[in-house]
Amino acid sequence: MKTLPSYKQIWQIAWPLMIGLIAENIVGVIDTMFLGHVGELELAASAMAGAFYIMLFCVGMGFGVGTQILISRRNGEQNYKPIGAILENSLYFVWLISAITVIFVFAFAEPVLSFIISSEAITEAALRFLNIRVFTLFFSLGCVMMRSFFVGIQFTKYIGIGAFVIAGTNLVLDYIMIFGKFGFPEMGLEGAALASVLAEVAGLIYFVIIIIRKVDLKKYDLFRFKKPQLEITRSTFNLSVYTMLQNLISLISWLLFFVIIEKTGERNLAVINIVRSFYILIITPVWAYNSTVSTLVSNAIGAGQRRYMFQIIRRVTLFGIGTTLLIFALTICFPISIMKLYTADVSLIEIGLNGLYIVAFANVIYGFTGIAFSAVSATGNTKIAMFIETFAVVIYVFVAYFLTEKFAENISMVWFTEVTYYVLLGLGSMLYLSTNHWKKKKI
Numbered sequence: 401m402k403t404l405p406s407y408k409q410i411w412q413i414a415w416p417l418m419i420g421l422i423a424e425n426i427v428g429v430i431d432t433m434f435l436g437h438v439g440e441l442e443l444a445a446s447a448m449a450g451a452f453y454i455m456l457f458c459v460g461m462g463f464g465v466g467t468q469i470l471i472s473r474r475n476g477e478q479n480y481k482p483i484g485a486i487l488e489n490s491l492y493f494v495w496l497i498s499a500i501t502v503i504f505v506f507a508f509a510e511p512v513l514s515f516i517i518s519s520e521a522i523t524e525a526a527l528r529f530l531n532i533r534v535f536t537l538f539f540s541l542g543c544v545m546m547r548s549f550f551v552g553i554q555f556t557k558y559i560g561i562g563a564f565v566i567a568g569t570n571l572v573l574d575y576i577m578i579f580g581k582f583g584f585p586e587m588g589l590e591g592a593a594l595a596s597v598l599a600e601v602a603g604l605i606y607f608v609i610i611i612i613r614k615v616d617l618k619k620y621d622l623f624r625f626k627k628p629q630l631e632i633t634r635s636t637f638n639l640s641v642y643t644m645l646q647n648l649i650s651l652i653s654w655l656l657f658f659v660i661i662e663k664t665g666e667r668n669l670a671v672i673n674i675v676r677s678f679y680i681l682i683i684t685p686v687w688a689y690n691s692t693v694s695t696l697v698s699n700a701i702g703a704g705q706r707r708y709m710f711q712i713i714r715r716v717t718l719f720g721i722g723t724t725l726l727i728f729a730l731t732i733c734f735p736i737s738i739m740k741l742y743t744a745d746v747s748l749i750e751i752g753l754n755g756l757y758i759v760a761f762a763n764v765i766y767g768f769t770g771i772a773f774s775a776v777s778a779t780g781n782t783k784i785a786m787f788i789e790t791f792a793v794v795i796y797v798f799v800a801y802f803l804t805e806k807f808a809e810n811i812s813m814v815w816f817t818e819v820t821y822y823v824l825l826g827l828g829s830m831l832y833l834s835t836n837h838w839k840k841k842k843i
Contacts (some may be wrong), residue, residue, distance in 0.1 A: 410696070417690075443523055462647040463643075542604045573595035574592055611623070723767065727760060
């Protein structure tokens with residue numbers, strides 16, 4: 401990278417990521433929509449099991465962030481040969497983590513969920529869902545590593561298509577397996593979990609085919625699949641470990657959020673799960689911009705162009721704020737139509753409306769602060785990013801508990817915790833970036 405990326409170049413990287421993330425997160429949205437028409441118990445159980453699964457998944461995803469930053473840096477340096485080994489050793493590592501996680505779930509998930517969930521019915525249903533869904537890790541984390549490679553070399557055009565493969569497969573299989581169509585048995589909650597596993601298998605196969613057909617394998621020394629190189633894994637792990645811990649801390653707070661809500665009853669948990677599903681969908685454009693700023697900043701530093709960092713952040717932030725303001729406006733205009741996608745229960749719709757408004761507002765704040773926070777990690781100082789995250793998360797949990805106690809009868813108000821979290825994340829990031837310490841980090 402010898403020149404400052406133009407708005408067009410930024411958009412060319414961001415939009416495939418955005419489409420891809422939206423399509424991929426539709427998997428969870430589809431599950432919630434279908435299960436919302438099965439029953440409140442299934443909806444509540446998928447919320448608890450889903451939060452537990454995402455906590456496990458995001459630990460591995462943190463390794464993907466480190467992989468992306470490292471690949472971006474080598475790409476910026478035009479040192480292409482090590483990129484293949486970085487990708488392959490990252491795959492070895494996340495598949496090992498997946499195997500350990502599966503063993504952990506079958507050995508310890510029941511006592512853990514029984515301890516944190518007060519309802520026996522929700523615990524039993526959540527375990528049925530999780531014992532199938534956990535096998536998704538092997539394939540979903542494989543897809544994460546493939547996306548890290550594509551983003552790192554700034555070749556993102558096929559990410560969106562891959563995500564549509566995953567979402568489309570999940571949509572069809574959810575309908576068939578949850579409701580028992582075309583001769584299949586009616587599997588309900590277990591059907592949603594199995595459909596997710598098979599959808600991620602389809603996605604991983606697609607990404608492998610694209611790399612083989614569209615990428616110069618010799619240039620990046622790809623798919624040699626030599627024996628694991630511990631030095632490469634160690635370098636990636638040293639960069640990723642703080643991001644992995646950061647994700648774990650963040651997702652533990654997310655799980656605690658649902659645990660706190662669950663204590664107020666299945667109905668409140670069902671409402672929160674509906675709003676959560678919508679929230680994850682609308683936040684995905686910002687995640688795309690976060691990945692965009694991460695790869696651009698890391699590439700710029702690798703090319704010796706640190707002077708472009710703040711200009712890159714400003715340009716990507718304009719996209720982030722513009723997109724989230726549009727989403728906020730659409731949410732204000734069509735809240736009931738959005739809620740009816742998930743449930744026909746009028747009382748659930750009424751309870752959830754305020755939650756839609758609040759998360760859409762929080763998303764606007766994240767459109768600025770999330771990009772600044774991603775730039776901190778992109779400098780290579782993931783340890784500082786973890787400290788910022790930890791501080792914000794501790795406050796987040798206390799605020800969530802306070803708001804739940806105060807507004808148990810109007811549970812949607814608890815979503816103001818997201819506003820608090822994003823403000824703290826932004827303040828910490830801007831404080832760090834305003835110093836010159838980030839310039840000294842080498843990876």
